[in-house]
Amino acid sequence: xxxxxxxxxxxxxxxxxxxxxxxxxxxxxxEEVPEMLxxxxxGSYRSFHDEFAVHIRDSSYAPWSEGDSQWIIDEWxxxxxxxxxxxxxxxxxxxxxxxxxxxxxxxxxxxxxxVNRRPELSSPGAPAWLEARGxxxxxxxxxxxxSAAAESVSFRPAPEGWLERLHDLTARGxxxxxxxxx
Amino acid sequence: xxxxEAPPPTRGAVRSAVEALLRTCADLERRAAExxxxxxxxxxxxxxxxxxxxxxxxxxxxxxxxxxxxxxxxSDRLADLRHPYVTEIHALLALLAPWHGxxxxxxxxxxxxxxxxxxxxxxxxxxxxxxxxxxxxxRSVTLAGDVSAEVAAETEDSADEAKDxxxxxxxxxxxxxxxxxxxxxxxxxxxxxxxHIATTAQLARLIWLKDPSGQxxxxxLPNGAAESSHWCGPVSGGFTSQAAMxxxxxxxxxxxxxxxxxxxxxxxxxxxxxxxxxxxxVSAQLAGLVAGDTAGYRGTATTSKxxxxxxxxxxxxxxxxxxxxxxxxxxxxxxxxxxxGVTLAFKRIGKESWxxxxxxxxxxxxxxxxxxxxxx
Numbered sequence: 001x002x003x004x005x006x007x008x009x010x011x012x013x014x015x016x017x018x019x020x021x022x023x024x025x026x027x028x029x030x031e032e033v034p035e036m037l038x039x040x041x042x043g044s045y046r047s048f049h050d051e052f053a054v055h056i057r058d059s060s061y062a063p064w065s066e067g068d069s070q071w072i073i074d075e076w077x078x079x080x081x082x083x084x085x086x087x088x089x090x091x092x093x094x095x096x097x098x099x100x101x102x103x104x105x106x107x108x109x110x111x112x113x114x115v116n117r118r119p120e121l122s123s124p125g126a127p128a129w130l131e132a133r134g135x136x137x138x139x140x141x142x143x144x145x146x147s148a149a150a151e152s153v154s155f156r157p158a159p160e161g162w163l164e165r166l167h168d169l170t171a172r173g174x175x176x177x178x179x180x181x182x
Numbered sequence: 183x184x185x186x187e188a189p190p191p192t193r194g195a196v197r198s199a200v201e202a203l204l205r206t207c208a209d210l211e212r213r214a215a216e217x218x219x220x221x222x223x224x225x226x227x228x229x230x231x232x233x234x235x236x237x238x239x240x241x242x243x244x245x246x247x248x249x250x251x252x253x254x255x256x257s258d259r260l261a262d263l264r265h266p267y268v269t270e271i272h273a274l275l276a277l278l279a280p281w282h283g284x285x286x287x288x289x290x291x292x293x294x295x296x297x298x299x300x301x302x303x304x305x306x307x308x309x310x311x312x313x314x315x316x317x318x319x320x321r322s323v324t325l326a327g328d329v330s331a332e333v334a335a336e337t338e339d340s341a342d343e344a345k346d347x348x349x350x351x352x353x354x355x356x357x358x359x360x361x362x363x364x365x366x367x368x369x370x371x372x373x374x375x376x377x378h379i380a381t382t383a384q385l386a387r388l389i390w391l392k393d394p395s396g397q398x399x400x401x402x403l404p405n406g407a408a409e410s411s412h413w414c415g416p417v418s419g420g421f422t423s424q425a426a427m428x429x430x431x432x433x434x435x436x437x438x439x440x441x442x443x444x445x446x447x448x449x450x451x452x453x454x455x456x457x458x459x460x461x462x463x464v465s466a467q468l469a470g471l472v473a474g475d476t477a478g479y480r481g482t483a484t485t486s487k488x489x490x491x492x493x494x495x496x497x498x499x500x501x502x503x504x505x506x507x508x509x510x511x512x513x514x515x516x517x518x519x520x521x522x523g524v525t526l527a528f529k530r531i532g533k534e535s536w537x538x539x540x541x542x543x544x545x546x547x548x549x550x551x552x553x554x555x556x557x558x
Contacts, residue, residue, distance in 0.1 A: 007454070009550060014457045017550035020490060022527055022540065023413035025459050036456065044454065064549050067486030071283035076487055112494060113413050117502075121399060121411045158283045 001054045002176055004061070011048035016080050023113040030083045030110050031125035034132070052081060053090035059166055060175035070166060070178055071158040083110035086133050095159060103135040104143045115140045193281055194499035197492040200274045201315055201482065201509065207267035207299065208319050214263055218256045261293055268293075268302045275308045282307060282488040314483040322482050322509040323385065327402050330386040335396025336379055344378040344424065351428035356435040359445075363431070363538040368529060371540045373397070375420025377427055381477065388418035388479045388510045391501060406504025416490050419478010419513060420542060426475035430464040430524035430541060437554055450534045452557055458530045461551035463544070465523040466516050468554060473517035476543040479510035519545025 004012075015022075015029030036045045055061040056077050063073045078097055081090050089096045097106060114123035115130065115137060122137070123129075130136060163181060170177045268290065276287045288304035300316060303309040342365075349361040364372055372378075373395040374387075386392040392400045393412040400410045421427035435445065442448035453460050466472070481493040497508045516522045525544050528536045547553060 010454045010457055013461065013550035015459045017548055018461065020415035021525065021542070021544065021548065023415060025527060029459065032458065045456065065486065068488070069283055072488050075283065112498060116409070116411070121409055156283070157280045157285045
């Protein structure tokens with residue numbers, strides 16, 4: 001869906017965009033999600049949640065620079081979604097991540113920054129965050145070292161028919177074409 | 183320094199191996215070139231002597247032939263030197279490719295005669311990645327864990343003193359407010375990006391996640407790994423002078439007062455009632471920041487999201503296993519950025535009340551931050 005609403009931009013810009021620059025803002029944004037959903041009297045946070053899923057479904061969140069392909073951006077958004085909302089998959093995701101991959105072969109920015117080998121080295125919110133996702137500190141520590149050897153299923157390359165899917169979504173006006181898609 | 187049990191190949195391990203091999207190869211090439219240059223100079227000296235004995239046109243031809251021979255020698259030797267490295271680096275990049283959303287890489291093209299090291303790799307992902315790494319191979323630096331352990335933390339006194347001096351560069355009518363922002367306990371702008379922080383401390387922050395203020399946990403472990411509760415992305419650094427650090431703050435404060443009456447009113451006007459954090463981009467132009475006002479480091483080859491994630495994975499591996507540390511490149515964000523400026527990051531602490539958390543130089547506006555000039 002294009003363009004993104006101001007509501008989406010306001011909540012996404014509430015820290016989810018700063019994992020690399022200012023990890024503490026990202027971590028706080030992830031940890032406050034249950035509270036934000038619970039106190040969502042005007043429904044605006046639920047709208048943000050719903051639109052987030054639509055951007056993943058439609059590949060409509062544009063890369064920030066030409067070095068990032070739409071597939072990489074969508075995979076990043078799936079990770080942010082997990083960090084924010086947990087294992088419930090974004091509705092309508094055409095390429096859902098297998099639930100068992102989270103915290104094992106698929107690590108997110110929350111795990112990288114906020115979950116360290118001991119709780120004392122981790123974010124105070126990490127135990128609750130992990131529990132809500134059925135993970136432990138040990139799981140994530142082991143996940144840091146999952147094997148990329150040939151017999152493992154690897155991280156995900158863009159699937160067959162990916163570019164055709166993008167062309168179709170672009171033709172339907174759901175997203176803007178990005179450089180390198182032709 | 184010993185490493186603990188050998189970890190299985192991972193994103194970070196593969197990324198580190200690619201850079202290590204490339205660095206070794208580039209180093210060998212440099213030495214081979216120096217070697218040939220030495221021979222070349224010796225032969226040139228000999229030729230000069232001969233020219234002195236008998237000036238002739240034939241000699242000129244001979245000199246040219248010699249030069250070509252030396253070039254060919256160098257090319258052959260480089261091709262031989264490069265071959266095993268190129269093959270291995272290509273195989274490793276193929277392992278990394280899926281993390282970049284890519285299917286199997288194209289095979290290695292036939293070795294080009296001569297040419298740059300990058301030319302040996304197939305067009306696209308592999309060549310671009312090698313190019314990115316080689317671009318900074320001569321400037322990039324690292325820091326051993328035990329050296330990081332020796333880097334002294336900046337004292338609270340030095341941070342307090344830096345704040346006082348920054349205050350002197352704020353306009354008189356904004357000084358008190360600016361100082362209150364920097365001194366507030368929620369603000370760590372000076373503690374992380376202040377001009378009093380030593381360059382090595384910024385490097386230790388990037389490579390080993392060592393908090394320059396010494397407030398957060400950091401410890402080197404016997405196996406060469408390190409544990410830290412400090413967080414840092416792929417960039418560290420800050421302002422080189424008190425005056426530079428005051429620039430964006432002064433412009434922001436003036437703007438807030440002129441356009442909204444106060445900082446709280448300006449931010450409240452542009453945020454939803456429930457959002458708790460807000461980022462503002464003050465462009466270098468608006469702030470009057472120039473090359474040399476900022477300094478720091480960024481991770482090598484961190485020019486895209488996926489490459490940055492590779493580098494972060496490599497750093498994580500160093501922290502966990504004591505593997506050889508990652509590399510950083512000296513970086514003046516204002517001089518080198520494409521839309522440079524300063525991010526001012528705020529946190530809501532009350533219904534219409536905001537606190538500055540930090541301010542740091544950036545090489546471009548984060549697209550989800552607002553530009554100061556748009557907050558009218």
